[in-house]
Amino acid sequence: MNFDTASRRRLVDQVMVALCWAAVALAAIPLVAVLYYVASQGIHRFDLNFFTHVPAPVGDASGGMANSLVGTLELVLIASVVGIPVGILAGIYLAEFGKAGKFAWAVRFTADVLSGVPSIVTGIAAYTLIVRPMHHFSAWAGGVALGTMMIPMITRTTEELVKMVPRSVRESALALGIPEWKTILGVVVTTARNGILMGVLLSLSRIAGETAPLLFTAFNNNFWSTSPNQPTASLTVQIFTYAISPFDDWHDQAWTGALTLLLLVVGVNLMARIFVKRTGRAVG
C-alpha cells in the first residue's frame, strides 16, 4: 500500500469540499444581499397605511398600495382559474393517455416552447387577442396572460409526478374492478397530489412576480377598482412605475412594494413546503 497516495487523496478531498463550500457561499451572497437590501429599504414605509391606502399624489405621504395588492391577488386568481385546470388536465393526459404518441409529443414540445417564451411576448399576445377586441385594458387580459404562463409549468410538473406513481398502485386499483377514469382521478392523481400542489404553488409564486405581461394587459390603476373589466393595478407594475419616477417618496414605496411581493412569494413557497411535509410524502 502506498501511504503517500492516500495522504494526497485526503488533501484533494479536502480541497474539493472547500471549493464546494466556497461555491455555496458565493451563491448565497447575492441572495442574502437582495433580501437584506430590499428589507432594509422597504421597512420604512412598511406600515398599516401602506396596506390600507390607494396611491396619493406626489408630496402626499399618505399613499399606499392597497389597490395594487388586491389587484395582484385578483390577477393571480384569474390566472389560476385559467391555468390550473388546463395545466393539470393536460399533464394527466400526457402521463396517462398521450404517452409516446405524436400528438403528445407535439403538446410536450409546445409546452416546453411556451415555458421558454419571454413573458413580454405572452403579454403582446394577450394584448392583441383580448385588449384590442375589448378596446381597453382589463384584469381579464392580465389574468389570462399570467394563466397562459402557468399552463406549461403545471403541465410538465403534473406529467412528471403522475408518471412517478408506481405501476403497482395503478394495477391494484384496476384489479379491484375500478374503472380507468376513477383509477386515474381517485388513486393515481391522489397519490401524486402533494407534488402537483407544490408545482401549482411554485408556478403561482412565479407569476405573482411578473411585470412584463401586465404592462399592456392589466395596465395600472391608481384608484380602487375590483372590477375585472377595468384596468387593474398590480404590485409589480406599481413598483415599476414608482421606481422609474423621480420622486424619493415613490422610491420608498416601490421598495416597500418589493418587500411585500417578496414576503408574498416566500410565504407561498413556505406554505408549499410545509404542506407537503405535513401531509406526509406520497410521491413528490
Added chain:
Amino acid sequence: MTQPPEPQLPPQSATVAGPEAKKQIEVRGYSAWFGAKQVLKDVSLAFPGPGVTAIIGPSGCGKSTLLRGINRMHETVPGARSAGEILFQGKNLLDRRLDAVQVRRSIGMVFQKPSPFPTMTVRENVLAGLRLNGVRDQAKLQEKLEWALRKTNRAPRWTPSPPQRWRNSCWSCSIRSPW
C-alpha cells in the same frame, strides 16, 4: 421465457375439492404476448371449485401472466395481447364485448407484492374497492370494514406489518364485490 417445460398442469393438482366438483373457470388454448414476445403458448387447464388451486412453477414461467389473464389485467400492459378462451359462468372472459371492468369486479386478484394506496388510511385502503365503485352507504361500509378487520384479527387501530398489509389487500379484494 418462451415456454415453461410443463405448461399443461394436471387439472386438479392441488385442489381441495373432489374430482366431481364443477369446473369454475376453464382456460382453453390461452396464449399471451408482451409485444412480439410470446410468453404463454396454448395453455389449457380447469379450475374446479369451490376450492383452492395452486399453480406451481419456477419464477418467470408465466404463473402470474396466466392469473392476470383471467381477470383481464394482462391487457393493461402496453403492447400486450392474448388469444384463446377463458370460460367463467358460461361466458368467455376474453370476449372483447365483455367489459374488462365488470370482469375484474367479479374476479378478484391479490398481488404477490402488497401495494396499499399510499395516500389512504387502512380504512380507506380496505374500503377502496367499494368506495371507488360508488358505494356510499356508510353503515354498509362500516359493516364491511369491521368484517374484514375481524377476519384478519385486527383491532381498529394498528399499523400493518408487510404480511398484514398483504392480508389486508386480500380482504380489500374480497369485499370488493357486494353484489
